[in-house]
Amino acid sequence: MLSIQEALAALPDSPPPCTAESCALTDALGRILAESLIAPEDSPTFPKALMDGFAVHNSALTAPTDSAGLTELRVTDTLLAGQMPRSAPSPGQALRIMTGAVTPDGTAAVIPIEMTEFREAEPERLRVNPQELQAGMNILPRAANIAAGTELLSSGTVLHPGRIAALAEFGITTVPVYRQPRVAVLPTGDEVVHFSRQPPPGHIRNSSQPMLASQARSAGAVPILLDPVPDQPHSLADSIRTGLLADVLLLTGGVSMGTHDFVPQELERAGVRKIFHGIRMKPGKPLWFGIAQQDDHTCLVFGLPGNPVSSLVCFELFVRPLLCRLQKQPAPERHRAALTMDFSVRGNRPVCQPAQLSLCNGRLQATPLNWKVSADLNAITAANGMVLLNPEDEPAVAGQTVPAWYWYSNER
Amino acid sequence: MLSIQEALAALPDSPPPCTAESCALTDALGRILAESLIAPEDSPTFPKALMDGFAVHNSALTAPTDSAGLTELRVTDTLLAGQMPRSAPSPGQALRIMTGAVTPDGTAAVIPIEMTEFREAEPERLRVNPQELQAGMNILPRAANIAAGTELLSSGTVLHPGRIAALAEFGITTVPVYRQPRVAVLPTGDEVVHFSRQPPPGHIRNSSQPMLASQARSAGAVPILLDPVPDQPHSLADSIRTGLLADVLLLTGGVSMGTHDFVPQELERAGVRKIFHGIRMKPGKPLWFGIAQQDDHTCLVFGLPGNPVSSLVCFELFVRPLLCRLQKQPAPERHRAALTMDFSVRGNRPVCQPAQLSLCNGRLQATPLNWKVSADLNAITAANGMVLLNPEDEPAVAGQTVPAWYWYSNER
Numbered sequence: 001m002l003s004i005q006e007a008l009a010a011l012p013d014s015p016p017p018c019t020a021e022s023c024a025l026t027d028a029l030g031r032i033l034a035e036s037l038i039a040p041e042d043s044p045t046f047p048k049a050l051m052d053g054f055a056v057h058n059s060a061l062t063a064p065t066d067s068a069g070l071t072e073l074r075v076t077d078t079l080l081a082g083q084m085p086r087s088a089p090s091p092g093q094a095l096r097i098m099t100g101a102v103t104p105d106g107t108a109a110v111i112p113i114e115m116t117e118f119r120e121a122e123p124e125r126l127r128v129n130p131q132e133l134q135a136g137m138n139i140l141p142r143a144a145n146i147a148a149g150t151e152l153l154s155s156g157t158v159l160h161p162g163r164i165a166a167l168a169e170f171g172i173t174t175v176p177v178y179r180q181p182r183v184a185v186l187p188t189g190d191e192v193v194h195f196s197r198q199p200p201p202g203h204i205r206n207s208s209q210p211m212l213a214s215q216a217r218s219a220g221a222v223p224i225l226l227d228p229v230p231d232q233p234h235s236l237a238d239s240i241r242t243g244l245l246a247d248v249l250l251l252t253g254g255v256s257m258g259t260h261d262f263v264p265q266e267l268e269r270a271g272v273r274k275i276f277h278g279i280r281m282k283p284g285k286p287l288w289f290g291i292a293q294q295d296d297h298t299c300l301v302f303g304l305p306g307n308p309v310s311s312l313v314c315f316e317l318f319v320r321p322l323l324c325r326l327q328k329q330p331a332p333e334r335h336r337a338a339l340t341m342d343f344s345v346r347g348n349r350p351v352c353q354p355a356q357l358s359l360c361n362g363r364l365q366a367t368p369l370n371w372k373v374s375a376d377l378n379a380i381t382a383a384n385g386m387v388l389l390n391p392e393d394e395p396a397v398a399g400q401t402v403p404a405w406y407w408y409s410n411e412r
Numbered sequence: 413m414l415s416i417q418e419a420l421a422a423l424p425d426s427p428p429p430c431t432a433e434s435c436a437l438t439d440a441l442g443r444i445l446a447e448s449l450i451a452p453e454d455s456p457t458f459p460k461a462l463m464d465g466f467a468v469h470n471s472a473l474t475a476p477t478d479s480a481g482l483t484e485l486r487v488t489d490t491l492l493a494g495q496m497p498r499s500a501p502s503p504g505q506a507l508r509i510m511t512g513a514v515t516p517d518g519t520a521a522v523i524p525i526e527m528t529e530f531r532e533a534e535p536e537r538l539r540v541n542p543q544e545l546q547a548g549m550n551i552l553p554r555a556a557n558i559a560a561g562t563e564l565l566s567s568g569t570v571l572h573p574g575r576i577a578a579l580a581e582f583g584i585t586t587v588p589v590y591r592q593p594r595v596a597v598l599p600t601g602d603e604v605v606h607f608s609r610q611p612p613p614g615h616i617r618n619s620s621q622p623m624l625a626s627q628a629r630s631a632g633a634v635p636i637l638l639d640p641v642p643d644q645p646h647s648l649a650d651s652i653r654t655g656l657l658a659d660v661l662l663l664t665g666g667v668s669m670g671t672h673d674f675v676p677q678e679l680e681r682a683g684v685r686k687i688f689h690g691i692r693m694k695p696g697k698p699l700w701f702g703i704a705q706q707d708d709h710t711c712l713v714f715g716l717p718g719n720p721v722s723s724l725v726c727f728e729l730f731v732r733p734l735l736c737r738l739q740k741q742p743a744p745e746r747h748r749a750a751l752t753m754d755f756s757v758r759g760n761r762p763v764c765q766p767a768q769l770s771l772c773n774g775r776l777q778a779t780p781l782n783w784k785v786s787a788d789l790n791a792i793t794a795a796n797g798m799v800l801l802n803p804e805d806e807p808a809v810a811g812q813t814v815p816a817w818y819w820y821s822n823e824r
Contacts (some may be wrong), residue, residue, distance in 0.1 A: 026637070152793075161630065169617055195581075202458060307511075362750060
């Protein structure tokens with residue numbers, strides 16, 4: 001039986017990444033660039049005024065001033081955003097200019113209108129203080145953001161809204177992104193029925209399936225929900241064969257010590273090479289992991305425990321990092337959180353305890369949630385993460401920092 | 413001109429929330445419950461074995477033992493998950509039982525197989541140590557998670573994967589959720605063309621639009637992208653009329669000090685009641701906000717600055733909290749982060765400085781990003797949040813904590 005660390009280390013470092021596909025920029029939120037993108041033009045493509053005000057000639061910076069310390073300039077034209085300049089500022093003159101407009105050659109500075117003496121009733125008359133002028137002020141020179149040919153975003157970058165803006169600025173309307181991994185979710189068990197059905201006596205609904213499907217979505221994958229399959233080798237074999245067509249196959253149930261736990265044998269019969277079965281942890285002890293390789297296609301296979309909290313924890317600890325790697329992303333970080341209360345765990349395995357994580361005054365803290373058993377509803381509805389507690393250590397006290405993970409996100 | 417705090421306080425506390433709609437559970441990730449949901453049945457509906465092992469009668473706990481400290485029991489039946497019990501354990505006997513199976517009445521404990529002496533070759537013979545038995549061990553009694561009629565999830569709860577599991581367990585396949593707010597995004601400006609087009613000289617692409625649309629999506633809203641409109645009162649009036657049909661209308665551009673900034677007047681002409689125009693902050697000074705009320709329909713209207721970093725910051729600071737309130741959600745928290753470097757800002761307005769936020773050893777830290785001007789590409793691509801710095805304060809030093817916000821998420 002592996003430790004948690006050994007199991008994490010046994011997961012493939014660099015599984016074959018998903019291939020690239022094209023995606024419209026407006027659909028690209030959260031997608032991951034599969035190639036570097038180069039700026040096809042300068043940004044900006046023209047020198048640009050950054051404030052509403054007046055474009056002045058270099059001589060204004062050293063012009064003689066009156067007793068009020070001001071110099072007077074004659075406003076000869078107005079430049080709106082979107083217009084090409086008709087003239088350039090010359091000594092003693094200024095051009096009224098709006099934010100975003102092209103600054104003509106020969107503009108030394110753009111002084112904001114708030115810093116001038118100007119009245120709309122006398123639109124040709126402008127008074128400014130030369131001491132408040134700095135060469136280049138409020139002008140964004142051509143290519144000041146980026147020059148054509150420079151790398152704009154690198155491969156592996158997640159497309160968040162700011163980056164979407166950057167690409168739109170350059171007219172990049174479709175982007176090459178990694179295909180989203182396909183994750184097949186296959187519930188097993190004689191006692192399990194589809195969650196839309198009324199269970200016969202002694203049966204339960206497959207609540208893990210929509211949960212794991214949502215977790216897969218939150219990890220940037222596309223879930224494929226397969227019908228629940230009973231504890232019968234032939235039925236399992238058929239469903240497994242279908243599931244192996246995906247990039248990742250998650251089975252739930254059938255991996256423990258029960259007499260009708262056929263999942264490991266049927267996976268191996270289907271050609272899945274076992275990497276590990278059994279981890280010294282709670283919950284999640286019977287976790288099974290293997291890799292199926294057929295021609296060019298790889299399928300990463302997890303046999304998750306049957307109960308929802310166990311499969312939830314195993315997904316967050318083991319499946320999510322692999323889904324990140326398939327998209328050339330770093331796995332979510334393991335943090336350190338300060339416990340908000342004394343908390344001890346019993347038993348002989350490290351415990352991944354569901355918890356509520358929050359930031360308080362810039363410090364990450366964790367409130368472990370009491371659970372009666374692995375199937376506790378409270379833990380599954382109230383928790384947003386988990387902490388790692390070792391029963392072999394001294395009982396943990398409030399304020400002590402412990403390893404902690406957020407659930408449900410690739411980013412945290 | 414309002415301060416940031418005054419402007420935040422001026423936003424409606426409780427705007428009319430979105431109405432409720434039905435959503436399939438499998439599509440419900442991230443949606444928000446519009447009503448409380450009650451458990452329609454007990455959980456579990458039957459007493460359940462939590463481990464693979466043996467169900468024993470109460471007498472086993474105090475049975476006489478041999479010299480090895482063990483007592484011998486005769487295994488009379490096997491209970492698989494999904495089967496209804498045919499018999500109950502009696503003194504001197506045990507039932508083999510699998511995880512998830514119904515524990516018959518009269519079961520005092522389920523002892524895991526690992527804690528017994530048992531060989532498959534002699535399946536009727538079981539030896540256990542009574543001292544290791546505790547009444548109730550490894551049994552989840554009926555209704556131990558929740559009793560029928562108890563509130564399962566309350567109105568306003570965000571549906572994350574664990575909660576989806578909880579609902580699926582009870583066969584709840586559709587859920588009442590708040591309709592997603594519709595956010596119309598309307599770029600204005602003579603110099604602006606749609607981002608798919610090649611801009612004529614002096615023109616730019618409307619990069620803010622796909623950015624704000626993505627931000628809206630990340631806030632749980634549905635973006636509606638309207639065509640860019642020039643700086644002409646009639647055209648603006650038409651587009652505004654369309655935009656007011658949404659729950660939120662975001663205009664970009666046309667709110668500053670320029671001679672062709674018609675947005676405020678056209679909004680007021682369209683019946684939008686101004687709440688504020690102008691905030692003492694950088695970027696974002698010319699931000700305009702108002703509310704349009706017509707019969708039963710409310711539209712919250714923002715006139716955002718034209719340049720992308722400014723509108724990005726204004727969205728995160730002002731629009732996102734309102735979108736959260738429309739869905740009865742708390743706004744993302746304002747955190748405190750420790751600066752990773754000395755950093756000072758100039759000018760006379762508080763600065764929302766783009767920054768990289770990260771958790772390091774459980775502490776939130778922030779690295780402000782140097783930006784040359786409000787339109788800096790680096791700030792918009794590299795930042796994942798912002799910090800608030802006041803030029804009137806002492807220059808901030810590394811280690812000092814400052815107000816900080818994450819971008820792009822309702823949850824952080």
